[in-house]
Amino acid sequence: xxxxxxxxxxxxxxxxxxxxxxxxxxxxxxxxxxxxxxxxxxxxxxxxxxxxxxxxxxxxxxxxxxxxxxxxxxxxxxxxxxxxxxxxxxxxxxxxxxxxxxxxxxxxxxxxxxxxxxxxxxxxxxxxxxxxxxxxxxxxxxxxxxxxxxxxxxxxxxxxxxxxxxxxxxxxxxxxxxxxxxxxxxxxxxxxxxxxxxxxxxxxxxxxxxxxxxxxxxxxxxxxxxxxxxxxxxxxxxxxxxxxxxxxxxxxxxxxxxxxxxxxxxxxxxxxxxxxxxxxxxxxxxxxxxxxxxxxxxxxxxxxxxxxxxxxxxxxxxxxxxxxxxxxxxxxxxxxxxxxxxxxxxxxxxxxxxxxxxxxxxxxxxxxxxxxxxxxxxxxxxxxxx
Amino acid sequence: xxxxxxxxxxxxxxxxxxxxxxxxxxxxxxxxxxxxxxxxxxxxxxxxxxxxxxxxxxxxxxxxxxxxxxxxxxxxxxxxxxxxxxxxxxxxxxxxxxxxxxxxxxxxxxxxxxxxxxxxxxxxxxxxxxxxxxxxxxxxxxxxxxxxxxxxxxxxxxxxxxxxxxxxxxxxxxxxxxxxxxxxxxxxxxxxxxxxxxxxxxxxxxxxxxxxxxxxxxxxxxxxxxxxxxxxxxxxxxxxxxxxxxxxxxxxxxxxxxxxxxxxxxxxxxxxxxxxxxxxxxxxxxxxxxxxxxxxxxxxxxxxxxxxxxxxxxxxxxxxxxxxxxxxxxxxxxxxxxxxxxxxxxxxxxxxxxxxxxxxxxxxxxxxxxxxxxxxxxxxxx
Numbered sequence: 001x002x003x004x005x006x007x008x009x010x011x012x013x014x015x016x017x018x019x020x021x022x023x024x025x026x027x028x029x030x031x032x033x034x035x036x037x038x039x040x041x042x043x044x045x046x047x048x049x050x051x052x053x054x055x056x057x058x059x060x061x062x063x064x065x066x067x068x069x070x071x072x073x074x075x076x077x078x079x080x081x082x083x084x085x086x087x088x089x090x091x092x093x094x095x096x097x098x099x100x101x102x103x104x105x106x107x108x109x110x111x112x113x114x115x116x117x118x119x120x121x122x123x124x125x126x127x128x129x130x131x132x133x134x135x136x137x138x139x140x141x142x143x144x145x146x147x148x149x150x151x152x153x154x155x156x157x158x159x160x161x162x163x164x165x166x167x168x169x170x171x172x173x174x175x176x177x178x179x180x181x182x183x184x185x186x187x188x189x190x191x192x193x194x195x196x197x198x199x200x201x202x203x204x205x206x207x208x209x210x211x212x213x214x215x216x217x218x219x220x221x222x223x224x225x226x227x228x229x230x231x232x233x234x235x236x237x238x239x240x241x242x243x244x245x246x247x248x249x250x251x252x253x254x255x256x257x258x259x260x261x262x263x264x265x266x267x268x269x270x271x272x273x274x275x276x277x278x279x280x281x282x283x284x285x286x287x288x289x290x291x292x293x294x295x296x297x298x299x300x301x302x303x304x305x306x307x308x309x310x311x312x313x314x315x316x317x318x319x320x321x322x323x324x325x326x327x328x329x330x331x332x333x334x335x336x337x338x339x340x341x342x343x344x345x346x347x348x349x350x351x352x353x354x355x356x357x358x359x360x361x362x363x364x365x366x367x368x369x370x371x372x373x374x375x376x377x378x379x380x381x382x383x384x385x386x
Numbered sequence: 387x388x389x390x391x392x393x394x395x396x397x398x399x400x401x402x403x404x405x406x407x408x409x410x411x412x413x414x415x416x417x418x419x420x421x422x423x424x425x426x427x428x429x430x431x432x433x434x435x436x437x438x439x440x441x442x443x444x445x446x447x448x449x450x451x452x453x454x455x456x457x458x459x460x461x462x463x464x465x466x467x468x469x470x471x472x473x474x475x476x477x478x479x480x481x482x483x484x485x486x487x488x489x490x491x492x493x494x495x496x497x498x499x500x501x502x503x504x505x506x507x508x509x510x511x512x513x514x515x516x517x518x519x520x521x522x523x524x525x526x527x528x529x530x531x532x533x534x535x536x537x538x539x540x541x542x543x544x545x546x547x548x549x550x551x552x553x554x555x556x557x558x559x560x561x562x563x564x565x566x567x568x569x570x571x572x573x574x575x576x577x578x579x580x581x582x583x584x585x586x587x588x589x590x591x592x593x594x595x596x597x598x599x600x601x602x603x604x605x606x607x608x609x610x611x612x613x614x615x616x617x618x619x620x621x622x623x624x625x626x627x628x629x630x631x632x633x634x635x636x637x638x639x640x641x642x643x644x645x646x647x648x649x650x651x652x653x654x655x656x657x658x659x660x661x662x663x664x665x666x667x668x669x670x671x672x673x674x675x676x677x678x679x680x681x682x683x684x685x686x687x688x689x690x691x692x693x694x695x696x697x698x699x700x701x702x703x704x705x706x707x708x709x710x711x712x713x714x715x716x717x718x719x720x721x722x723x724x725x726x727x728x729x730x731x732x733x734x735x736x737x738x739x740x741x742x743x744x745x746x747x748x749x750x751x752x753x754x755x756x757x758x759x760x761x762x763x764x765x766x767x768x
Contacts, residue, residue: 006392251768272755272762282696287674309667361667365663
């Protein structure tokens with residue numbers, strides 16, 4: 001017996017069908033060996049739009065499909081398995097969350113791939129935006145250094161959460177600004193990260209109109225926090241997809257690579273290491289699914305704890321799998337001839353993107369201290385959720 | 387995974403929770419907290435009779451045999467609540483193993499003879515699988531059962547029988563035929579532990595406890611009516627037994643309760659340092675993730691409650707977690723771990739012995755090395 005209030009843990013048949021269709025599209029039309037120089041060609045992005053994948057996370061009022069976190073992690077994991085996830089979560093689910101209210105004029109072009117949008121977030125702490133704003137005339141001026149930029153590196157639009165500058169006379173609420181990358185090009189600096197996908201962003205006195213403040217004039221703190229947590233969950237889902245792909249490649253490889261007259265996969269020492277890889281990624285994948293299923297029903301503290309813990313767990317699984325995948329491929333794993341290294345670098349970047357394990361652990365300890373000295377059940381126990 | 391309860395699940399959970407709150411005696415809770423599953427027979431039986439009166443003795447049994455007839459989800463919820471309340475484990479072997487074995491492979495007469503006394507706890511059971519020369523390679527077992535008229539005569543030895551000294555009955559695997567394939571020629575028997583010629587010799591483990599034993603069979607005569615299933619086809623029954631351990635395999639709920647206890651101890655003993663808290667966080671995250679993996683395997687609508695080879699990862703991670711939590715508990719208490727600190731909150735807590743006792747969980751029921759072999763073959767196709 002189920003009621004309307006029951007939380008769904010499992011993916012519906014429809015959700016699984018969408019993922020299977022996406023998987024087929026990527027395998028048949030966009031195999032990785034043809035994309036290694038440019039992982040996200042514009043035509044792939046348009047294919048995703050046609051399939052409805054881009055519109056999936058946007059609310060129905062904005063012309064989207066109203067998908068939730070479960071849809072998001074399933075699609076992202078699938079994209080991750082093909083090394084095609086990078087800009088997806090940022091440019092869709094996170095943008096949608098940051099905007100808050102439906103804004104078809106803005107989101108329509110994003111869903112049809114006519115335009116693209118990146119977001120500047122500090123994943124290690126949603127309350128410390130890298131950017132600040134000052135009132136200037138009728139509008140604002142935005143500054144910020146080393147803010148991480150997520151989404152397509154060449155996105156036309158950039159959403160920037162910002163807090164009032166400390167020196168600002170009239171301190172206001174946290175706001176989210178929409179910048180035009182081309183118009184403000186001279187004041188926006190970008191640098192690519194190790195995997196060639198994400199970018200760093202520096203803003204040097206970018207002037208914006210009052211209308212560039214999206215989601216209304218009210219305090220954007222809650223939206224920024226929700227977007228940050230969603231981004232973390234998205235990266236966890238991507239890491240799981242990358243890990244699954246690496247595991248599959250490694251299993252396939254040890255079944256054909258022969259040494260001492262037998263396949264190396266026939267050695268128990270090798271088999272047991274592969275089982276550890278499988279165990280790690282299977283459990284991380286279940287954790288991502290579980291967190292996604294709880295996401296919209298959790299308190300903010302609980303959601304934050306879940307997001308950090310889930311990403312940390314996926315990072316750990318991803319790192320171990322990446323290292324083992326290279327080791328079990330032997331010298332070949334280090335060559336650029338194979339794509340093992342592409343996955344390795346992406347996983348390494350994902351791990352660092354929110355400050356890595358040290359920052360994650362401090363955030364969790366902070367949550368623990370905030371929620372009481374004995375139990376950190378504020379963000380842990382299910383009993384606090386209902 | 388309480389958050390995923392349906393309204394009906396929730397109502398059931400609250401009913402179970404309320405029952406334990408009212409009926410589970412405090413001294414029994416403390417005994418489970420302090421000693422783990424090393425509870426003596428009279429104490430366990432007292433609790434078992436409470437469950438019997440409530441109709442909750444056979445939680446995994448269908449109603450026609452006096453069980454609860456609960457769904458898998460209800461059994462899962464019951465186990466979670468039992469662990470959270472520090473209730474004792476059900477009487478070993480009877481309910482989760484030999485009971486189901488008889489329901490599936492036993493004759494009506496066999497069911498009639500054994501199931502009712504199993505339910506009441508009047509007869510306790512032990513298993514007879516491993517032998518000195520057949521551990522991980524169980525199918526190479528050689529303890530022989532030879533047909534003589536209406537009886538089988540058993541000669542040889544079995545080892546690692548938990549509770550053999552307490553048990554009234556044994557169910558075990560015996561060699562009835564030498565065949566080319568070692569899996570062929572194995573048969574399942576149930577037998578009386580008081581049979582003439584059967585000697586039980588306790589094995590002293592290094593925690594000083596004698597809960598396991600070696601059994602010696604010297605012309606032990608077993609009526610042919612106590613053969614379960616088809617002669618020589620016992621290996622498929624043995625494999626069926628492994629699939630019955632669905633709910634207990636990861637022991638996530640027990641780990642959760644043990645970690646909460648460790649957290650309380652850390653606080654009470656003044657371990658508020660970052661290193662300790664960070665370790666506890668890691669374990670907590672591991673538990674949550676394992677719980678999600680277990681839930682996904684158990685209730686995946688497409689799997690229909692059937693677990694495949696991938697379920698071995700639950701045992702791999704679950705056993706490791708239980709041991710890690712026991713380890714950190716010992717670390718937190720320090721030198722007084724063998725007897726607690728003698729004052730609250732660790733009074734009577736035998737953390738060191740619990741830790742040593744838990745070393746077995748990665749060895750029994752198919753060692754973790756065997757579990758990895760199962761996944762390598764069954765899931766990865768290696």
